[in-house]
Amino acid sequence: MAEQDKVILHGMWASPYAKRVELALNFKGIPYEYVEEDLRNKSELLLKYNPVHKKVPVLVHNGKAIAESMVILEYIDETWKDGPKLLPSDSYRRAQARFWSSFIQDQLMEASFLVVKTDGEAQQKAVEQVYEKLNVVEDGMKSYLAERNASTESNFGIVEIVFCALFGPYKAHEEVLGMKFIVPEKFPLLFSWLMAIVEVEAVKKATPPHEKTVGILQLFRQSALKSSAAA
Amino acid sequence: MGDVKLHGFWYSPFALRVKWALELKGIPYENIEEDRYNKSPELLEYNPVFKKVPVLVHAGKPICESMLIIEYIDELWPQNPLLPLHPYHKALARFWVNYSDENLSSGVRALFRSKDVEERKKNIEKLWEHFRVVEDHCFGKEEKLLGGDTINVVELAFGSIIKYVTVLEDMFEVEVLEAQKFPRLYSWFNNFKTEPIIAPNLPDQEKMLAFLKSLRARLLASS
Numbered sequence: 535m536a537e538q539d540k541v542i543l544h545g546m547w548a549s550p551y552a553k554r555v556e557l558a559l560n561f562k563g564i565p566y567e568y569v570e571e572d573l574r575n576k577s578e579l580l581l582k583y584n585p586v587h588k589k590v591p592v593l594v595h596n597g598k599a600i601a602e603s604m605v606i607l608e609y610i611d612e613t614w615k616d617g618p619k620l621l622p623s624d625s626y627r628r629a630q631a632r633f634w635s636s637f638i639q640d641q642l643m644e645a646s647f648l649v650v651k652t653d654g655e656a657q658q659k660a661v662e663q664v665y666e667k668l669n670v671v672e673d674g675m676k677s678y679l680a681e682r683n684a685s686t687e688s689n690f691g692i693v694e695i696v697f698c699a700l701f702g703p704y705k706a707h708e709e710v711l712g713m714k715f716i717v718p719e720k721f722p723l724l725f726s727w728l729m730a731i732v733e734v735e736a737v738k739k740a741t742p743p744h745e746k747t748v749g750i751l752q753l754f755r756q757s758a759l760k761s762s763a764a765a
Numbered sequence: 766m767g768d769v770k771l772h773g774f775w776y777s778p779f780a781l782r783v784k785w786a787l788e789l790k791g792i793p794y795e796n797i798e799e800d801r802y803n804k805s806p807e808l809l810e811y812n813p814v815f816k817k818v819p820v821l822v823h824a825g826k827p828i829c830e831s832m833l834i835i836e837y838i839d840e841l842w843p844q845n846p847l848l849p850l851h852p853y854h855k856a857l858a859r860f861w862v863n864y865s866d867e868n869l870s871s872g873v874r875a876l877f878r879s880k881d882v883e884e885r886k887k888n889i890e891k892l893w894e895h896f897r898v899v900e901d902h903c904f905g906k907e908e909k910l911l912g913g914d915t916i917n918v919v920e921l922a923f924g925s926i927i928k929y930v931t932v933l934e935d936m937f938e939v940e941v942l943e944a945q946k947f948p949r950l951y952s953w954f955n956n957f958k959t960e961p962i963i964a965p966n967l968p969d970q971e972k973m974l975a976f977l978k979s980l981r982a983r984l985l986a987s988s
């Protein structure tokens with residue numbers, strides 16, 4: 535599977551969905567070409583490769599396109615079988631990994647974005663919502679991580695990837711929002727877990743410069759606040 | 766292998782797809798009918814996060830979320846595979862199940878809860894948009910995800926939710942899956958519901974209609 539493999543990732547540097555795929559490719563040591571998409575002016579290729587959703591990320595492997603970040607992660611794990619695995623080998627553990635990745639995606643992505651897009655009372659409410667969901671994850675990770683068998687399961691898998699893509703930019707969140715999502719006193723396990731995750735080589739390699747992340751977060755927040763004020 | 770129990774509602778499309786998966790693979794299981802107004806302590810213990818059906822319990826260990834259950838079943842009981850074997854086709858299958866879960870299911874739910882004819886019309890049009898995507902992009906490819914040689918998970922996903930749509934068609938006396946608009950999807954579904962394992966495992970249309978009518982009345986009264 536080495537020399538003749540051509541892997542292209544269509545992504546956007548600030549998209550947490552595209553970030554997941556970057557992290558996976560980095561972690562597995564898979565060489566790839568990266569195509570930065572302008573989401574306001576999507577390339578012909580992107581529209582051809584993902585006609586249904588027209589979104590990033592899209593992975594193109596030897597000309598075949600795969601869309602949807604979680605689908606891509608599973609594809610990567612099944613196709614490049616050498617080296618560390620993104621999913622556990624045990625079927626029950628796999629189900630748990632998929633469950634928690636889904637939970638973080640479905641319950642925390644939009645909820646966290648809402649915190650960025652609001653202020654005042656609305657933001658307070660949004661923060662409470664996020665904390666409520668984080669409590670569930672804190673609880674869930676207690677058993678999920680404790681039951682991990684270090685000899686058969688890597689300590690960087692799909693759950694880490696999804697969590698990291700969302701909460702990894704914690705320094706930027708703190709600077710722009712003046713608050714933490716992963717409050718150490720409230721979520722001690724998640725906090726120590728996150729601190730370990732951001733030290734993983736694959737993650738460091740995929741972390742953009744702090745100022746750049748702060749910049750785009752500011753932009754995102756300002757434009758959301760402006761449009762809701764105008765509404 | 767350990768015993769298998771399925772906690773579900775007879776009218777839930779998500780429990781239905783798991784039931785189909787178990788039946789297609791010939792896996793013996795105990796069906797536990799839950800009452801949405803009086804969920805069993807076991808269900809609440811097995812699915813503390815969402816408290817929903819379906820939940821599969823295998824040798825005492827619970828798995829939640831219909832697609833996760835089906836992937837689990839497919840891995841442990843490899844006969845009559847429900848997911849394609851090749852990673853690329855598998856990825857396509859997962860993509861379309863996601864499409865069904867994120868778009869069709871929520872569209873159907875919105876239609877079910879429509880308060881008046883105006884809202885109903887809008888929700889039908891939204892559903893048509895999704896049917897259009899499936900009609901245009903899910904057929905006529907080398908990877909036959911719909912109408913191939915053997916039943917696969919994409920068909921279980923679409924089949925279970927479209928069955929629900931046919932009951933809503935009866936309830937609202939309106940055609941949603943129109944043969945003229947969506948010929949391939951229409952003919953695929955009408956063939957699918959006659960398949961050997963599927964046909965005897967379809968919830969009764971009249972029974973479902975009566976139940977959903979009363980459920981809808983209850984939901985609209987309380988909102």
